[in-house]
Amino acid sequence: MMFHRLITCFFLLLSPLPLLAASLQVQPWPAGAKAAHTIAHDDVCGGNTGGIFQHALPVLQARGLHASLGVIAGLCNEQQWQQLKQALQAGHELFNHTTSHVGMLEPGSLAPIAGWDNLKEIAQAQRLVQAKLGYSMQFVAFPSDLATPEAKAFAAAQPEILGLRAAKHLYDGSNAGLNVVDEIDPLFVKWDMYWRDGKWSRYKPANGNMLIQHAQAALESGSWSYRTMHGVADGSFESVPLAQYTEYADFLAAKVKAGELWVAPPTTVLRYAISRQQCALQLQGKQIKVDASGPDCQRYHTALTVDLTPDADWQGQFSQQGQKLASQKLASGQYRILLDPTKGNVRIQ
Structure with a gap:
């Protein structure tokens, strides 16, 4: 019985670990800053x-x-x-x-001073x-x-x-x-x-x-x-x-x-934060579907840092409007890309 258990454990160790389901996360701050x-x-x-x-x-x-x-x-x-x-x-x-x-303001009130x-x-x-x-x-x-x-x-x-x-x-x-x-x-x-x-x-x-x-x-x-x-x-x-x-x-x-802190002027920060709130990204198969139709997404738009947990058959190539997007392979096995929501869907290969 002990022998069979050892054989089972040996083959489990040789077996590849199951991949996590493909997923998408927009980082709170650029480049994964805290x-x-x-x-x-x-x-x-x-x-x-x-x-x-x-x-x-x-x-x-x-x-x-x-x-x-x-x-x-x-x-x-x-x-x-x-x-x-x-x-x-x-x-x-x-x-x-x-x-x-x-x-x-007049002291103690919301009334404007004379001449404002x-x-x-x-x-x-x-x-x-x-x-x-x-x-x-x-x-x-x-x-x-x-x-x-x-x-x-x-x-x-x-x-x-x-x-x-x-x-x-x-x-x-x-x-x-x-x-x-x-x-x-x-x-x-x-x-x-x-x-x-x-x-x-x-x-x-x-x-x-x-x-x-x-x-x-x-x-x-x-x-x-x-x-x-x-x-x-x-x-x-x-x-x-x-x-x-x-x-x-x-x-x-x-x-x-x-890589812990992002230091930037206020409108640069606002562009990222509001784009993250208002531009919808959804992973569908080998495509990131982008909904940039909202007025605030259009007004504040900027590139977003997106981390992707890959599917088994991904080659790690990403393109938008026919242009290849630069990608980074993280230690976690995820891919990191910069995505401008106003440029449409992203194709994954």
């Missing part, structure tokens, strides 16, 4: 934020990182327009921080940047992150705008700055503000570098953290010390290199 993080600097062209150009961008660029810069368009001088042009060429993103940075003008503060800022740089801003952050319902609706209605930073008076901060991957609202992007003493932040200096804490929180939860700050080593509001900023950039660069 989380996403955005670096945002407000008040460019105003508020003594010269350290953004002098210190922050060189630190980031030396590490291959990109930030988003909130432009107060009506305050920019010619030198600053040139600096912004160079920032765009380096891969950074600009967002609309209004024309003059005038406050919007959506056309002047939002639409004119868009036109100024377009005229000076040939660039269309796609994200809006209101001054002091306060906004009337009418201002939010006006900004969201602009055809080029893809996202708004959440108005701080409309959420309690209990999950400040962490956007859950399957629940991201492009018109309500949560964030956390840098304060040296941590007064109005969920992160405290007693626990270490507050900037790193925010990125680490995203990694631990698999979410998207949006870091708001002003200048670096300058006279701006709650300026970040250079040593602290450099330590933060080193942390981000190491996590990016390890």
Whole structure:
């Protein structure tokens, strides 16, 4: 009896393991990263934020990182327009921080202050940047992150705008700055503000570098953290010390290199997150059926990272519109491809 059992075990060991059924998974973040993080600097062209150009961008660029810069368009001088042009060429993103940075709300209410003008503060800022740089801003952050319902609706209605930073008076901060991957609202992007003493932040200096804490929180939860700050080593509001900023950039660069963290500007993140939500992919035999008919899929579309568990007769070749797609064979035996949902179905061989 023992002999027969040994023979049975021997042949079981020689037999190939059964293959799992073919399946498809769209990764929460590009290239299988665990989380996403955005670096945002407000008040460019105003508020003594010269350290953004002098210190922050060189630190980031030396590490291959990109930030988003909130432009107060009506305050920019010619030198600053040139600096912004160079920032765009380096891969950074600009967002609309209004024309003059005038406050919007009466204290303790949702009533706009006298003189607030959506056309002047939002639409004119868009036109100024377009005229000076040939660039269309796609994200809006209101001054002091306060906004009337009418201002939010006006900004969201602009055809080029893809996202708004959440108005701080409309959420309690209990999950400040962490956007859950399957629940991201492009018109309500949560964030956390840098304060040296941590007064109005969920992160405290007693626990270490507050900037790193925010990125680490995203990694631990698999979410998207949006870091708001002003200048670096300058006279701006709650300026970040250079040593602290450099330590933060080193942390981000190491996590990016390890494949754990995706660092990107807000509209880049939103394009991925909303495409993942709104563009339907379904594996049917040797084809990935794509439904990109929804308006948000069309509006936000970008390439998605798709992991495929293969069927037995797959050769690992993928094509879309007759063009071969690059694929990566993972250690798990899965294939990873980049798929643009707006380019139609994917053929598998």
